[in-house]
Amino acid sequence: MSRSSSPRDTASDVVIVGGGAAGLSLAHRLTEPGSPTLTLVEAPDGPRRPAERTWCYWDRGNGQFEQAVTASWHRLRVHGTDGRPVIVDPAPLRYRMLRSTDVEQLVHTRLAGTPGARVLRATADTVRNTADGAEVRCTTPDGRTLTLRARHVFDSRPRPTPPPARTRLLQHFRGWFVRTEGEAFDPTVADLMDFRVPQPPHGLAFGYVLPLTPNRALVEYTEFSRSPLSTSAYEVALAHYCRDVLGLGAVTVESAEQGVIPMTDARFARQAGPAVFRIGAAGGATRPSTGYTFAAVQRQSRAIAAGLRAGRARAFPPHGRRALAMDAVLLRALDTGRLDGPDFFTRLFRRVPAERLLRFLDGDTSPWEEWGVGLRTPVGPMLRTVVELPFLPHRFPTAPRTAHRTGDDHR
Template structure:
C-alpha cells in the first residue's frame, strides 16, 4: 500500500516550494505528501541565497533579507550603468528564512509530513513509485507513492554542445565605515582580473551602509581552489572596492550549471524531476528561483485538481535557443563577457532586459534584445550550432565545497 499520494525528495528551493503549495488545512481532501530530506550533516546544504526579480508585494516579501529598486553594472574601466527596472524589484531571500516560512505552514498542514532520511534511489514500482532511503541510524526505509518528485542534483549533466559552470564564493561582510549604498545592488562589476577562458565579475548586495554580501563569480569550464577564491575576494574587497577593515560573518559558496543540454523532466512513469534537475536553471544566467516558482505552481495546481502531473518546461523554446547561442559565443570567445553584459545594460531598457534574463519576455521583446548584441559573432554562432555534436555531460557537476567550522558546529 502507498505511504502517501506524493513523495517529494529534497528540501531545497524546488522541494520546499512544491510541498508548500500542496499544503492543506485540517479536513481537506488534498493529496497526502511526504517530504524527505537528509538529516543534519554533510549531505544537507548550508544556508544559501536566492535572488530573483518581481513586482513588490510578492508572496515571500515578509521574509526577504533585502530588495533593491536600482541595479548597477560596471565595465572593466569602472564606468557604471545604473538601471531602474520600472515595476520590478531585485529581491534577496535566504534559504533558512524560506525554510522557516514553509516549516510554519507544514506544521499546520494535515496532509504533509516530513521525514529525515538519505535517499538512495527514486524509481518506478507497481502501482506508482518508491523511494529507497536510510535514516540517521542506518535503518532502511522504503516509501511508496503514486507520484514522486525528485529535486536531487543529477549525477551527470545532460549531453550538450556547450557546458560552462557558474561558480562563486561570497562573504557576508561588515565594514568599520559606511561603504555601501543600500538602494543599489551591483549585479556585475567587471573590475576583476579576467580569466584566460570565460569571464569573472564581482557581485555586491548591500544589506545596510556597512553590511553586504560580496561575491566573486566566474563563468568557466572548471572551478578554482579554495585559495583561488580567497585571493580573488581579497583583491576585490581590498583593491577594487577599498572596503578597508571588515569582518566576515558567513561564507557562501556554490556552483551552477550553464548548459544547452536538455534536462529530462521524467525519470519514469511515476518519477518526475524538478528544480535544477528538471531544467529550472536559466542556462545563460544561472537564475533558478523564479522558474522554480512557476514550475511548482503548475505542478501543484494539477495535483490538487486530481489530474495527472506534468512538469512544464520552465523556459520556452525561443529563450532556450537564444541561451544556446549566447553560451557558445561566450565559450568560443567570439564575444567578450566583460564587454557583452555591460553593453546590454547600456542599450536595452532595464525591465525588458530583466524579463529576457528571466525567460519571461515576449518574442518581439527578446528579438529587440538580440539586435543589441554583437550581431555578426552571434550570426556566425547561429550558423555553427546545428553542426556541433552534443558531447557527454561532465560527471559530478555539483561538487561539495568543504564545510566551514561554523557549519560543522551547527551540525553537532
C-alpha cells in the same frame, strides 16, 4: 517541524525528495486548499545536509516568500571594465534576497498547519517507479531502512551524470558576508555585475555586491568558465575585490558560502518514468545563460501544484524553447571567445530598458521584444554561432566536474 517526523506513516499522494529551493517551493504550493497529501524528505543533520544558502530573484509585488525576504533593492548597478557604472530602476520589479533557513522555517510552519503534510528527515537512497505509483527507499538517522510509497514522486536531487551537451560552462563563486568599520555601502543599490576585476583567459569574471546595511553586505567573486577555482584562489580574488576595487578598508568576514552552477545547453529530461518527475536544476530549471534558477523553480512549482489539484501530474518545462535556443547561441559564443562577455552584458544594461531586460533574462518577453534585444547584441558573432550550432554534436563530459550544491545556489 510539520505534522510528524516519525517514519511510521509510509504512504502519501506525493513524495518530494530534497529540501532545497525546488523541494521547498513545491511543498509550499501544496499547502494550498485542495492539494494532495505529501511527504517532504530532507537530509538529516550531518555532512549530507547543505549549509545555509542565498537565493536571489526579481519579482513584482509580494510573492509567496515575502515573509522570508532578507533584503530587496529597487536599483541595480553594472560596472563595465572601463569603470563606468550604469544604474537602472527596473520598476515594478525588485531584486530580492532569501536565506535558505528562513525559507525552510516558513515552509515547515505552513506544512505543520496542513493536514496530510509532513517533513521526514532521512537520506533518500533510491527512487523507482512501481505498478501503482512510485517508491522512495530511505535511511533514517538511526540507520533504519524505510520505504515511502506515493502516487507521484518529485525528485530534486542532482543528477549523478550530466546529460550530453554542446557547450558546458560553470558559474562558480565564493562570497563573504562582510562587516566594515565605516559606512561603505548604499543599501538601495545592488551590484549585479562589476567587471572591474581581472578577467580570466577564458570566460569572464565579475564582482557581486548585495548591501544589507550601510556597513554589511554579501560580496562575491564569480566566474563563468569551464572549471571552478580552489578555495584559496577565490579568497585571493575576494580580498583583491574588497580592498583594491571597492576600497572597503578593514573588513570582518562573518561567514562565507561557495557554489557551482552549471550553464549548459544540455537537454534535461523532466520525467524518469510514469510516476517519477525531476524538478529544480535536475529538471532543467537553471537558466543556461545566467545561472538563475529560483524564478524558474517558482513557475514550475506553481504549474505542478495546479496540475496535481486538477488530477494531472506533470513536470512542466521551466523555460520556453525560444529562450533555450537563444541561450545555446550565447553560451557557444562566450565559450568560443567570439563574444566579449563583460562588454556584452554591460551593453545590454546600457541599451535595453531595465524592466524589459530582466523579463528577457527570465524568459518572459514576446518575440518582438526579443528581436529588439537581439539588435543590441553583436550581430556578427551571434550569426556565426547560429550557423554553427546545428552541426555540433551533444557530448557527455570527458571528466567529472567539481560541484558544490549545484543549481539551488544564489540566482
